[in-house]
Amino acid sequence: MFELKKLPNGVTIVAEKLPFVRSIAFGLWVGNGSRHEENYENGISHFIEHMMFKGTKDRTSKEIADEMDSIGGQLNAYTTKEYTCYYFRSLDNHFNQALDILTDMFFNSHFEDKEIKKEKGVILEEINMYEDSAEELVHDLMQEAVWPNNPLGKPILGTHKTIENFDNERLISFYKKRYRPENTVIAVAGNFNYEEMINTIEEKFSHWTFGDKEDNPLMTPKYIPKIISKSKDIEQVHLCLSFPGIPSDSKFVYSLIILNTILGGGMSSRLFQKIREDRGMAYSIYSYPTNYKDTGLFTIYAGMNPLQTLEAIELIMKEIEAIKKEQISIEDLIRTKEQLKSSYIMGLESTSSRMSSIGKSQLLLNRINTPDEIIRRVDEVTMEKIHHVIERVFDFSQISLSLVGKIEHVDIKEIKKICLMH
Numbered sequence: 001m002f003e004l005k006k007l008p009n010g011v012t013i014v015a016e017k018l019p020f021v022r023s024i025a026f027g028l029w030v031g032n033g034s035r036h037e038e039n040y041e042n043g044i045s046h047f048i049e050h051m052m053f054k055g056t057k058d059r060t061s062k063e064i065a066d067e068m069d070s071i072g073g074q075l076n077a078y079t080t081k082e083y084t085c086y087y088f089r090s091l092d093n094h095f096n097q098a099l100d101i102l103t104d105m106f107f108n109s110h111f112e113d114k115e116i117k118k119e120k121g122v123i124l125e126e127i128n129m130y131e132d133s134a135e136e137l138v139h140d141l142m143q144e145a146v147w148p149n150n151p152l153g154k155p156i157l158g159t160h161k162t163i164e165n166f167d168n169e170r171l172i173s174f175y176k177k178r179y180r181p182e183n184t185v186i187a188v189a190g191n192f193n194y195e196e197m198i199n200t201i202e203e204k205f206s207h208w209t210f211g212d213k214e215d216n217p218l219m220t221p222k223y224i225p226k227i228i229s230k231s232k233d234i235e236q237v238h239l240c241l242s243f244p245g246i247p248s249d250s251k252f253v254y255s256l257i258i259l260n261t262i263l264g265g266g267m268s269s270r271l272f273q274k275i276r277e278d279r280g281m282a283y284s285i286y287s288y289p290t291n292y293k294d295t296g297l298f299t300i301y302a303g304m305n306p307l308q309t310l311e312a313i314e315l316i317m318k319e320i321e322a323i324k325k326e327q328i329s330i331e332d333l334i335r336t337k338e339q340l341k342s343s344y345i346m347g348l349e350s351t352s353s354r355m356s357s358i359g360k361s362q363l364l365l366n367r368i369n370t371p372d373e374i375i376r377r378v379d380e381v382t383m384e385k386i387h388h389v390i391e392r393v394f395d396f397s398q399i400s401l402s403l404v405g406k407i408e409h410v411d412i413k414e415i416k417k418i419c420l421m422h
Contacts, residue, residue, distance in 0.1 A: 010182030043158015187359025245296025
């Protein structure tokens with residue numbers, strides 16, 4: 001079971017004790033991501049995450065790395081469109097030292113001009129590397145196309161133009177505005193004494209006062225169906241075919257997860273079996289739901305020879321039509337439920353997974369479902385709920401398509417015709 005406590009300044013602590021392990025996973029979850037940025041700030045959340053590792057008044061960047069390595073700990077961070085997470089994993093007897101390193105970074109990072117200049121080069125190369133990866137780029141291209149003029153459609157990394165404009169003043173101003181105690185969840189999972197651990201965290205975080213007032217409310221994006229392409233001189237064409245999805249707090253989330261697993265969520269899925277195994281047309285093909293607080297997408301990805309693009313799209317559309325017309329069998333539903341429950345339970349054997357589960361849930365949903373509750377919600381998915389999701393998601397009037405690769409070998413007009421036929 002987990003324990004929850006809120007500090008007077010608004011910081012929420014969620015902790016789950018696992019006495020059968022000898023490690024602790026600790027995460028700082030800040031409710032700030034790229035969708036909280038203005039257009040001119042695009043990429044600043046990710047940039048701040050990088051700058052946290054560049055030194056404090058007491059530690060250089062090398063000393064941060066050396067000190068964490070000396071205790072055998074793992075320290076990292078990542079930025080998404082809705083949150084940023086800073087985390088470490090260490091042996092339980094090194095928890096205090098690892099926490100001291102992370103909190104020093106979190107509260108005392110310098111954001112020095114010389115380090116900002118160096119990090120601009122690093123992130124610009126990260127953007128270049130991402131641009132070179134068509135398999136990654138095609139997903140961002142899709143979100144940019146269907147959610148235009150909204151931060152949710154912008155890239156997490158930012159652009160060359162926005163990155164070049166970042167300076168010490170702009171970074172600190174954004175940090176104070178978005179890094180606020182009431183906007184932060186601390187998640188801990190592992191072997192610890194609860195009272196001692198809470199006292200240690202309170203000592204580190206109780207002094208944290210409110211920053212500047214938040215002045216950038218979220219805008220719910222309006223989905224606009226679109227077909228978009230980007231030419232790249234590579235061997236394959238990579239495509240994403242998307243429909244509007246559902247938000248993360250929807251009562252149909254688990255129904256959509258089950259539907260996704262059946263359609264394209266694994267090696268036994270219909271898309272994988274029909275297009276890769278039976279036809280040998282794609283090395284990689286899968287589907288996935290993307291859920292945000294107020295919206296979502298359902299996406300099918302495939303990479304194939306440019307000359308087979310039209311046929312692959314036709315086969316994907318036929319599988320969607322089949323699942324709309326024939327629905328799914330009760331046998332598929334039962335089998336997929338067991339598959340998901342097994343995967344979820346086995347994943348909880350990791351302290352990092354447990355920390356991530358409780359931290360993300362508390363931050364984004366303001367609640368934590370226990371493993372038993374999640375199993376129950378999977379079991380509660382019925383054929384009727386699956387049918388509802390199928391009809392809600394697979395609206396062919398809302399279909400969108402993004403392509404990256406040798407599109408000169410692809411008949412875009414014919415693709416549009418295929419999409420309009422369904």
